[in-house]
């Protein structure tokens with residue numbers, strides 16, 4: 058890996074959802090995933106929470122992996138967290154991203170403040186890929202996709218970022 062080869066070239070910050078990527082089909086979602094996307098549509102980050110042991114879990118599943126309860130609710134969380142890990146994609150596999158030159162972009166695993174190990178895979182916007190770091194505080198933001206406006210993605214921005222900055 059030659060990650061320092063271009064260290065003097067500043068990348069553009071990613072400012073919105075990538076175009077041309079596969080998106081969830083809201084009509085065909087299983088019930089146990091629906092609350093997550095309904096939450097995003099309402100600009101809320103909702104995470105599945107077990108009614109048996111009160112544990113959050115993500116990705117959504119029909120059964121709690123801890124206590125095996127089938128009862129769950131959708132709980133609105135703060136949307137605050139930190140970058141747990143990330144990768145910067147420079148050579149996209151997906152042709153739509155390659156053709157539209159949407160690289161480099163980051164894929165980031167965000168650990169939410171509500172529970173250790175509760176992590177959401179997303180992107181961090183408004184920051185150059187070179188400036189992201191592990192433990193960076195971030196805050197959720199919501200953005201409709203260009204390709205399917207009914208699909209609203211929960212994305213993240215640095216906690217100290219504001220649109221007027």
Ligand SMILES: [Zn+2]
Nearest residue numbers: 107110121124
């Ligand atoms: Zn449980």
